[in-house]
Amino acid sequence: xxxxxxGQVAIVTGAGAGLGRSHALMLAARGAKVVVxxxxxxxxxxxxxxxxxxxxxxxxxxxxxxxxxxVANIEQVQDLVAQTMAKWGRVxxxxxxxxxxRDKSFGNMDIADxxxxxxxxxxxSVNCTKAVWDIMKAQQYGRIVMTTSSSGLYGNxxxxxxxxxxxxxxxxxNTLCIEGAKYNINVNCLSPTARTAMTExxxxxxxxxxxxxxxxxxxxxxxxxxxxxxxxxxxGCGAGGYxxxxxxxxxxxxxxxxxxxPENILAMWNxxxxxxxxxxxxxxxxxxxxxxxxxxxSLGVDLTAK
Numbered sequence: 013x014x015x016x017x018x019g020q021v022a023i024v025t026g027a028g029a030g031l032g033r034s035h036a037l038m039l040a041a042r043g044a045k046v047v048v049x050x051x052x053x054x055x056x057x058x059x060x061x062x063x064x065x066x067x068x069x070x071x072x073x074x075x076x077x078x079x080x081x082x083v084a085n086i087e088q089v090q091d092l093v094a095q096t097m098a099k100w101g102r103v104x105x106x107x108x109x110x111x112x113x114r115d116k117s118f119g120n121m122d123i124a125d126x127x128x129x130x131x132x133x134x135x136x137s138v139n140c141t142k143a144v145w146d147i148m149k150a151q152q153y154g155r156i157v158m159t160t161s162s163s164g165l166y167g168n169x170x171x172x173x174x175x176x177x178x179x180x181x182x183x184x185x186n187t188l189c190i191e192g193a194k195y196n197i198n199v200n201c202l203s204p205t206a207r208t209a210m211t212e213x214x215x216x217x218x219x220x221x222x223x224x225x226x227x228x229x230x231x232x233x234x235x236x237x238x239x240x241x242x243x244x245x246x247x248g249c250g251a252g253g254y255x256x257x258x259x260x261x262x263x264x265x266x267x268x269x270x271x272x273x274p275e276n277i278l279a280m281w282n283x284x285x286x287x288x289x290x291x292x293x294x295x296x297x298x299x300x301x302x303x304x305x306x307x308x309x310s311l312g313v314d315l316t317a318k
Contacts, residue, residue, distance in 0.1 A: 015238045018043035021100045022237070023092070025049040025083050025140060026110030028061025031159075031204060034226035035107050035233050036065050040074035042234070044105065047096050051110070052080025083110045083136030086143075093143040103144045105237045106156045108137040108181070118172040126173040133159075133177035137184060145197075154197035155237040158185050160246060161203055165257055182246060182259075189244040190295060198243040200236040203257060204229040205250025223251040244294065261299065263289035266306035 022039045026032040028050030040046045046069060050062035062078040069076040077099060081088035096103055112132050114125035137158050148154025163171045164178025182201055189199040207224035215221055232249030235241065246257040265283050267276055277284070293299050308315050 013240070015234060016043050017105070017238070020104035021045045021047070021096060021102050022105035022107065023047040023049065023096060023103060023140070023144070024107040024109055025136065026051075027065055028059045031206065031226050031229055032107070032109040033061065033065050034230040035109060036076070037068060038227070038230045038234060039105070039107075039237075040069040040076060041072065045075040045100050046077075047092065048076055048078045049081055049083070049092060049110065050078070051082055056080070083108075083140055084131045086139045089139040089143050092140075093147070097147070102151055103147050104151075104153060104155065106140055106144050106154070107233065107237065108140055108156070108158050110136055111159065111177075113171075114173060115170045117170050121173065126176075129173040130177045130180070133174070134180045134184070137181050141184075141188065145192075148192070148197050149195045152196050154192065154195070155241055156188070156192075156197065156199045157233060157236050158182070158199070158201045159204065160201040162205065162248070165203060165246070185244065185246075193243065198241050200242060200244065201246040202229070202233050202236060203246055203248045204232075205248070205253070220251070225251075228252050258292050260287075260290040260292050261302075262287055263291070264302075264306075266310055268310060 017039055020043070022036075022044040024032050024036045024039065024046060027036040027046075027048040032050070036046045036048050048062045048065045048069075050059035052058055058078055058080050062080065066076040066078045077095070079092045079095060081092040083089060093103065110132065112129060114121075114129050116125065141156055144154070144156075148156075158181035159178075160182050161174065161178040162168065163175040164180075164182065167175055185199050185201050188197075192199055205224065206226065206229065207221055212221060228251055229249040232247050232254055236245065236247055248255045248257055262285060265280050267280075293302075305315060
């Protein structure tokens with residue numbers, strides 16, 4: 013099966029360099045018309061990176077346009093989508109890639125830098141998704157990707173703001189994939205591993221570092237936005253490695269009202285922490301049903317009986 017995007021329109025934010033540029037180029041190479049978003053300069057001048065990406069796509073025979081919207085500004089995002097609709101009449105793919113870093117240990121971090129990172133990563137993803145959501149519902153098709161990170165899923169020193177933002181977009185995905193399913197809107201998360209100064213310090217073999225290409229990540233992105241994409245998936249990508257991150261809950265225990273004390277919870281911690289029967293929970297009501305089911309069973313009540 014060949015993955016193609018002929019006739020489809022893709023918006024890629026933060027596409028003037030790095031991963032975003034790679035996403036835009038490879039989507040265009042497979043037939044998509046691409047909106048290359050990258051933050052304009054303070055004087056309103058279009059990003060040189062965005063213009064260069066558009067020129068590269070056009071030189072290869074593709075179609076693209078640049079837009080300098082700040083994703084944290086809803087009015088600018090709405091203009092981006094309005095111009096896209098005026099030019100091509102639809103939006104099939106949204107890749108929420110734009111982001112910034114303001115790394116510092118939490119104790120030394122200015123609260124303004126915490127808020128700024130959340131505004132760009134979280135509200136930027138919200139603004140762009142909101143601007144295309146009704147369009148995708150009306151056309152009964154859409155593919156949306158949030159960009160998460162191992163810093164959000166697992167933590168990383170000096171990135172409390174970035175980690176909080178990157179986990180927030182996972183929660184955003186978890187609800188959107190439920191609400192969008194009946195409209196054929198699939199929503200997923202990409203968790204990229206890229207070559208950075210940190211990885212260069214940890215890995216001194218250049219042959220390994222050379223495997224950490226942006227293209228290896230983008231190939232995962234392409235799988236998440238194709239017609240046959242999964243839904244509600246966190247796909248880790250990097251250096252040729254691909255894996256699904258899954259949030260599971262242990263089976264846990266039940267305590268009667270008389271037994272419900274912090275002392276008993278701590279005493280039963282090994283049972284609470286036992287992962288043997290852990291399961292992925294894909295909606296909030298599933299957790300509620302599990303807890304209520306344990307309580308009902310303790311009373312001899314069969315909730316399945318009519």
